[in-house]
Amino acid sequence: MRRTYLDANASEPLRPEARAALTAALGLLGNPSSVHREGRAARRCLEDARERLAGTLGVRPEAVVLTAGGTEANALAVAGLAAGGRRVLVSATEHDCVRRAVAGAVTVPVDGNGVVSLAALGEALADDPGPALVCLMLANNETGTVQPVTEAAVLCRRFGALLHVDAVQGPGRLPLDEAVAAADTLALSGHKAGGPKGAGALVVQGDVHPLALIRGGGQERGLRAGTEPLPAIAGLAAAVEAAEAWRRDGGAERLGALKARIVAGLGAAVPAARVLSAAAETLPNTLCLALPGAAAATQVMALDLAGVAVSAGAACSSGKVGRSHVLEAMGLGAVAGEAIRVSLPWTATEADADAFLAAYAAMAARLARHAA
Numbered sequence: 001m002r003r004t005y006l007d008a009n010a011s012e013p014l015r016p017e018a019r020a021a022l023t024a025a026l027g028l029l030g031n032p033s034s035v036h037r038e039g040r041a042a043r044r045c046l047e048d049a050r051e052r053l054a055g056t057l058g059v060r061p062e063a064v065v066l067t068a069g070g071t072e073a074n075a076l077a078v079a080g081l082a083a084g085g086r087r088v089l090v091s092a093t094e095h096d097c098v099r100r101a102v103a104g105a106v107t108v109p110v111d112g113n114g115v116v117s118l119a120a121l122g123e124a125l126a127d128d129p130g131p132a133l134v135c136l137m138l139a140n141n142e143t144g145t146v147q148p149v150t151e152a153a154v155l156c157r158r159f160g161a162l163l164h165v166d167a168v169q170g171p172g173r174l175p176l177d178e179a180v181a182a183a184d185t186l187a188l189s190g191h192k193a194g195g196p197k198g199a200g201a202l203v204v205q206g207d208v209h210p211l212a213l214i215r216g217g218g219q220e221r222g223l224r225a226g227t228e229p230l231p232a233i234a235g236l237a238a239a240v241e242a243a244e245a246w247r248r249d250g251g252a253e254r255l256g257a258l259k260a261r262i263v264a265g266l267g268a269a270v271p272a273a274r275v276l277s278a279a280a281e282t283l284p285n286t287l288c289l290a291l292p293g294a295a296a297a298t299q300v301m302a303l304d305l306a307g308v309a310v311s312a313g314a315a316c317s318s319g320k321v322g323r324s325h326v327l328e329a330m331g332l333g334a335v336a337g338e339a340i341r342v343s344l345p346w347t348a349t350e351a352d353a354d355a356f357l358a359a360y361a362a363m364a365a366r367l368a369r370h371a372a
C-alpha cells in the first residue's frame with residue numbers, strides 16, 4: 001500500500017545533503033578530543049559543522065554549543081540558566097522538554113489561537129524584579145502557531161530578563177534571523193530539519209553563561225561533556241543549511257500552497273472539520289484539524305490503516321495519544337481530544353495532499369455513519 005507520511009513535525013525525512021555529511025563523518029575513526037592525526041581529522045569535521053551551522057544562522061561559531069538533540073539543548077538553556085536562582089517563565093504551549101525542564105516555572109497564558117499574551121508576560125515580569133528567564137518558542141509543534149519572539153524580546157530587555165527561543169520547528173519553514181536576533185539562547189534539533197536523530201544545538205549569545213548539566217570531559221567549552229555524536233552533528237549542520245536554502249528557494253511557499261489545497265478540499269468534502277489556530281500566523285507545513293465527536297486516537301489509527309501517517313499532539317515516548325496541553329491551554333475544552341496534526345514534510349507533493357484528503361473524507365463519512 002502507498003504510504004503518505006505527514007508527520008514532519010515529529011521527524012523530517014533525511015535530506016540528501018545531510019545523508020552525505022553523515023555518511024562521510026561515519027568514516028572518521030578518531031575521537032575529536034584525541035591529539036593524533038585521526039583525532040584531529042574528527043575535530044576538523046566537528047568544527048566545520050559548527051562553522052557551517054553558525055554561518056547559516058549568522059552567529060559566531062563560538063556561540064554554538066553542540067548537543068545530542070533538541071531536548072538537551074532546551075534543558076541546557078532552561079535548567080542551566082535557572083541554576084543560578086533565576087526565575088523561569090514559560091508560555092503555556094512550550095514543548096514538555098521546556099515546560100518540565102525545571103520545577104516551579106511560571107506559566108504565561110496564550111489566547112484561543114495559541115499566541116502568547118504579551119500583556120500577561122509583561123505583568124509577570126513586572127511582578128518580580130529579580131533575574132528571570134522567559135521561554136517562548138518560535139513556532140508550536142502541534143498547531144504551528146508562530147510566536148511574537150521579537151516583541152517578547154523587547155519586553156525581556158525592558159525588565160532585564162533573558163529570552164530563550166525553542167526554534168526547533170523553524171528551519172526550512174520560517175526565516176530564523178529575527179529569532180536569532182531576539183534570543184539570548186536558541187535551540188535547534190537535527191531531525192526536525194531533515195538531519196539524523198540525535199543531534200541538536202544551543203546558540204548562546206552575549207554575556208550568558210548556563211551551568212553545564214552534563215559534566216565530565218570538558219567538551220563544548222565545558223558546557224556539554226561527552227564525546228560528540230559527530231555523524232549526527234555533521235548531518236545536523238548540513239540539514240539546517242540545506243533546509244534554509246530550500247526555504248529561500250520557494251520550498252516553504254510550496255508547502256503553504258499544499259496546506260491551502262488541503263484546507264480548500266476539506267471545506268468542500270468535510271465541512272464539519274475545524275482548522276485550529278486559523279486566525280494566527282502558522283507554519284506553512286502545519287495544520288491542526290479537529291473533527292467534532294471523533295477521538296484523536298481513533299482518527300490517527302483510522303488514517304494509519306488507510307496509509308496516512310499523522311499524529312495527535314506531540315509524539316510522546318510511550319506512543320500513547322495523550323490529551324494535548326497545547327490545545328487545553330488554548331481553552332478548547334473537548335476539542336482538545338478531537339484534534340490531529342497534519343505536518344507536511346519537505347518532500348510533500350500534491351499527490352500526498354490529495355491522498356490525505358481522500359482518506360480523511362472517507363474516515364469522516366464512516367465515523368458519521370457509526371454515530372448516526
Ligand code: PLP
Nearest residue numbers: 069070071095141166168169189
Ligand atoms: N522542541 C520542540 C518544539 C519540538 O517539537 C521537539 C520535538 O518534538 C523538541 C523540542 C525536542 O527535540 P528532540 O526530539 O531533538 O529532542
